[in-house]
Structure formats: structure tokens, C-alpha cells
Amino acid sequence: MTWCVIILITCLSLYLFEWVIWLVVPGLLALVGYYCLQPLVQALVRAGLKHRTAGKVVTGLLFLVTILGVVLLFYVAATRAASWQAVTAHYVQGGLDFLEKTKGALEEKLPLLKKSALMGSTPTNLDTASEQFVDKYLAKLLLQMLHWLPALLLVPYLTYFILQDGNRLKKQVIRSVPNAFFEKTMLLIDRVDRSLQSYLIGLMKLTFLDTACLGLGLWLLGISHPLLLGLMAAVLAWLPYIGSVTGGVLVTIVAATDYPKEPATIYGCVLLFVCVRLLDDFVFLPMTVGRSLRFHPVLSVLMLFLGAAVAGPAGLLRVLPVLGVVAVIIETLGQILRNDRLWARFRHGRQLRQTMAEVG
Amino acid sequence: MKAPFNFLRVGAEDHRIENLKGLSLFKRLTSRELRELDELLHERSYQKDEVIFDEGDTGLGLYIVVTGRVKIVSSHAALQRAAPECGPGDFFGELAMFEESQRTARVVAAEPTQVLALFRTEFVSLLERDRGIGVKILFELTRTVIGRSRKLLASQPHLPTV
Numbered sequence: 001m002t003w004c005v006i007i008l009i010t011c012l013s014l015y016l017f018e019w020v021i022w023l024v025v026p027g028l029l030a031l032v033g034y035y036c037l038q039p040l041v042q043a044l045v046r047a048g049l050k051h052r053t054a055g056k057v058v059t060g061l062l063f064l065v066t067i068l069g070v071v072l073l074f075y076v077a078a079t080r081a082a083s084w085q086a087v088t089a090h091y092v093q094g095g096l097d098f099l100e101k102t103k104g105a106l107e108e109k110l111p112l113l114k115k116s117a118l119m120g121s122t123p124t125n126l127d128t129a130s131e132q133f134v135d136k137y138l139a140k141l142l143l144q145m146l147h148w149l150p151a152l153l154l155v156p157y158l159t160y161f162i163l164q165d166g167n168r169l170k171k172q173v174i175r176s177v178p179n180a181f182f183e184k185t186m187l188l189i190d191r192v193d194r195s196l197q198s199y200l201i202g203l204m205k206l207t208f209l210d211t212a213c214l215g216l217g218l219w220l221l222g223i224s225h226p227l228l229l230g231l232m233a234a235v236l237a238w239l240p241y242i243g244s245v246t247g248g249v250l251v252t253i254v255a256a257t258d259y260p261k262e263p264a265t266i267y268g269c270v271l272l273f274v275c276v277r278l279l280d281d282f283v284f285l286p287m288t289v290g291r292s293l294r295f296h297p298v299l300s301v302l303m304l305f306l307g308a309a310v311a312g313p314a315g316l317l318r319v320l321p322v323l324g325v326v327a328v329i330i331e332t333l334g335q336i337l338r339n340d341r342l343w344a345r346f347r348h349g350r351q352l353r354q355t356m357a358e359v360g
Numbered sequence: 361m362k363a364p365f366n367f368l369r370v371g372a373e374d375h376r377i378e379n380l381k382g383l384s385l386f387k388r389l390t391s392r393e394l395r396e397l398d399e400l401l402h403e404r405s406y407q408k409d410e411v412i413f414d415e416g417d418t419g420l421g422l423y424i425v426v427t428g429r430v431k432i433v434s435s436h437a438a439l440q441r442a443a444p445e446c447g448p449g450d451f452f453g454e455l456a457m458f459e460e461s462q463r464t465a466r467v468v469a470a471e472p473t474q475v476l477a478l479f480r481t482e483f484v485s486l487l488e489r490d491r492g493i494g495v496k497i498l499f500e501l502t503r504t505v506i507g508r509s510r511k512l513l514a515s516q517p518h519l520p521t522v
Contacts, residue, residue, distance in 0.1 A: 039489070042489055042490075045399075046396060046490055171402060174402055175404075179412070180411075183420045183421070186477075187420060190479070190481045190482070194481075341414060345411050345414070349406075349411075352407040352408070352409060352410050353407055
């Protein structure tokens with residue numbers, strides 16, 4: 001029963017978040033920023049600065065680094081745009097060739113597939129693919145990017161606010177809770193905070209480890225841009241299950257383009273991905289994300305489908321953290337609602353305050 | 361009337377640090393350490409006869425009396441004899457800092473009382489990032505626990521004192 005309520009509220013939250021997605025995404029990114037920068041603020045407090053001053057110093061540094069990063073990115077983009085375009089076109093064409101070859105090989109082995117609609121839909125050259133892309137997606141993509149820009153500008157501001165006054169706000173919220181529910185509220189906030197912190201920070205650490213392992217493996221295999229590809233695959237892995245496969249396909253396409261006549265390298269890439277996946281499951285995940293927000297695989301997969309159905313691809317990314325937080329809240333609220341002693345203490349405390357107010 | 365967003369003001373911080381210095385549990389801490397600790401302390405106010413926590417509740421943290429007085433009521437007579445009341449500067453519920461066990465006594469405000477609460481999970485995270493503060497607080501905590509244990513043992517006629 002409790003889990004039905006948890007799943008229902010998770011889906012409802014995802015649906016509602018879609019309406020304020022412009023606030024939810026910067027909010028989540030700001031939380032990541034907060035958890036990453038919080039140790040720096042604490043280190044400055046230990047060095048003798050006041051908490052607010054330390055918050056200002058760290059956020060100032062964040063602003064400075066962001067501005068430098070943006071300037072550097074624009075500079076690099078302006079000077080190397082032409083070569084990037086050529087490289088992208090090369091790999092897109094390579095990917096299309098690879099798809100065409102795979103399609104041919106599959107059709108040869110399984111003649112039934114020849115009649116399939118899927119087999120007829122693959123564009124064979126870059127020009128066709130570009131036309132399809134421009135017609136169908138480019139204008140939409142540019143509009144989406146413009147739409148997201150102001151929302152993303154909220155991230156540094158929200159990070160600043162959480163670093164500066166997050167703890168005071170938390171204390172103020174706790175202060176407004178009746179005495180009888182004080183400890184349970186503390187427990188609830190602590191559980192939510194820990195779950196989110198270990199999940200978000202764990203995810204960042206996992207991305208770093210995956211990037212390093214994939215980058216090293218791809219470099220040893222002789223694939224071009226190993227670090228960039230490793231990073232892209234690691235970021236794609238944020239999407240549970242689907243992301244890892246997409247990352248693997250991406251790297252395989254690059255390997256097929258770089259070494260079209262060396263199947264051993266392509267198999268090497270596939271093997272590398274399987275090894276990194278196993279390392280993730282058995283070594284890195286327990287080390288980083290740990291048991292935070294980890295559910296039974298059946299529940300995870302079910303929730304991924306529900307998340308995608310309710311909120312599309314963005315729902316896939318958000319469904320597990322939202323489920324984790326909702327589960328903690330509902331379980332703790334359930335404990336509070338079922339605890340008669342707490343409610344008796346709450347009524348007693350309220351009565352005492354009323355009496356005091358009448359007397360005073 | 362209280363101003364909205366009162367929590368955004370910083371003027372009270374130094375005053376609070378001065379008050380914390382006067383508490384026995386934190387007497388070994390420097391101003392810098394107290395400032396770090398202050399982020400973790402939660403102020404609560406209780407009316408006379410209001411229950412702070414109950415015997416059998418899961419212990420989550422300790423409480424320090426700032427003003428007022430609290431009564432300790434336990435079904436274990438020996439325990440009640442050991443620390444029947446706490447006044448300003450005293451603390452109670454300290455066993456919860458070491459383990460998540462059930463409270464062994466009920467604590468009730470004997471008069472309008474203000475307390476500061478320190479939660480185990482927050483204290484543990486402080487210990488992980490700054491052992492210096494943790495050791496100083498744990499030293500004072502242990503001293504008090506030993507003192508109370510001695511008192512408890514002394515009240516038992518069949519047990520030797522240590």
C-alpha cells in the first residue's frame with residue numbers, strides 16, 4: 001500500500017515538475033553545485049572566515065571560473081569551428097556507413113528483415129541525413145536552447161543562495177515545526193539530504209571514474225578523442241540502462257569510422273564497454289553512489305518506463321532521485337502518522353501553549 | 361511582530377557564539393570552532409510540563425539546557441537518582457550521540473525552558489571533517505557519562521564503585 005502511494009506521488013511529482021521544468025533543472029544543478037562547493041565553504045570557515053563571508057568567497061570564485069570557462073569556450077569555438085564541423089561530418093558519415101554495413105550484414109543473415117520498415121528508413125549519405133536533421137530537429141533544437149538559456153542563468157544564483165542561506169532556511173523551517181515532531185522532522189531532513197547528497201555527488205564521482213577508465217581504454221585502443229568520447233559516454237550513462245547502451249553505440253561508430261577494416265578494434269571497444277559496465281556495477285557504484293536511491297531492479301525498470309511515459313526523456317533522468325526522495329518522505333510521514341504517542345504529545349504541547357496564552 | 365526573513369540577518373551571530381562559550385560542553389572550543397558548531401545547533405522552547413522526549417523513543421541527539429530546568433523521569437529508579445534534574449549548562453540525552461538506542465528516561469520541562477539540540481548524524485559529519493572539534497566535545501561528553509555512571513554505581517549497594 002505504502003509503495004503504491006510512493007509510486008503514485010512520484011508520477012504526480014514528475015508530471016507537476018514538467019510545468020516548472022525551467023525551475024526544476026536549474027534547482028537540481030544548483031544542488032549539485034551546493035554539494036560540490038559545500039566542503040570548500042566549510043574549509044574556509046575552519047580557516048577562520050564567517051560562514052556568510054566564506055559563502056560569498058566561494059560563489060565569487062564560481063562566478064569567475066564560469067565566466068572564464070564561457071570566454072574560453074567561445075574563443076576555442078570561434079577558432080576551431082571549421083575543423084569541428086569537418087570532424088563531425090566525417091564521423092556522422094562513418095556512422096551512416098557503419099549502419100549501412102550492419103544493415104547489409106543483417107539482411108544477408110536474416111532475409112526476413114529485408115521486408116521490415118526499419119531497414120528501409122536508414123539514410124545512406126550525409127546530405128540526406130543533414131536534410132532530415134535540419135527539416136525535423138534543428139529549428140526545434142535551437143528554440144529549445146534559447147528557451148533554456150535564462151533558466152540556466154539561474155543556476156549560479158540558486159547555488160549562491162543555497163550556500164549562503166540554505167542552512168539558516170533549514171533551521172527556520174525546523175523551528176516552525178511543533179516540538180512533538182521536531183526529532184522526526186530532523187530525521188526526515190537528514191535522510192532526504194543524505195540521499196540527495198550521496199546520489200548527486202556519487203553520480204559526479206562515477207562520471208569522473210567512468211571518463212578516466214573509458215578514456216584510458218579508448219586511448220590504448222587508438223581511438224581518436226578518447227577523453228571526449230569517454231566523457232560523453234559517462235554523461236550519457238546518467239540515463240539508467242539506456243544511456244550506457246547509447247554511449248557504447250556512439251564509441252563503436254567512432255571506432256568503425258577510424259578503423260573500418262579492423263573489426264578487432266570495434267570488438268575491443270565493445271569489450272571495453274562491457275568491462276567498464278561490470279566495474280561500474282561491482283566496484284564503482286558501491287564506492288560512489290553506494291546504496292543511496294538504489295531500489296530493486298524490477299522497481300527501477302518499472303519506474304523508468306513510468307517516468308518516460310509521464311515526462312518523456314527528462315523523466316528518465318529524474319525518476320529515480322524523485323522516487324528516492326518521495327520514498328523517504330512518505331515512509332517517515334507514515335511513521336509520524338501512526339505514532340499515537342507523538343500526536344498525544346503534540347496535543348498536550350498545544351494545550352499548554354493555549355493555557356499560557358490565556359493566562360499571559 | 362517578527363520581521364519576515366529574520367533568519368537572513370547576521371547581527372545575532374557573535375552574540376550566540378559568546379553564549380555558546382559559556383556552556384560546559386563547549387568550553388574547550390575556540391570562537392572559530394564554535395562558529396562551525398553553531399551551524400548545527402537547533403534552538404527549541406518548551407512550556408512547563410511539556411515533554412521533550414519520552415522513554416522508549418529512538419534517541420537521535422542530545423539537548424543542552426540554555427535557560428530553565430528539566431525533570432528526568434525514568435522507570436529505572438537508579439537512573440532517576442543519578443540525574444533527577446538538569447539546569448542551565450547541563451545536557452541530557454547524550455547516549456544518543458553514541459548509538460541509535462531507545463531513550464532510557466522521559467524528560468519534561470520543569471519550567472519554561474530553552475534548549476539547544478545537537479543531532480548525532482550532523483555531529484558525525486562534523487567529526488568526519490574536523491576531528492579537533494569532535495575530540496573536544498567527545499572528551500567533555502565522556503567525562504559527564506563517566507561521572508553519571510559512577511553516581512549510578514555508587515547508588516547500587518551490591519555493585520563495587522570504580
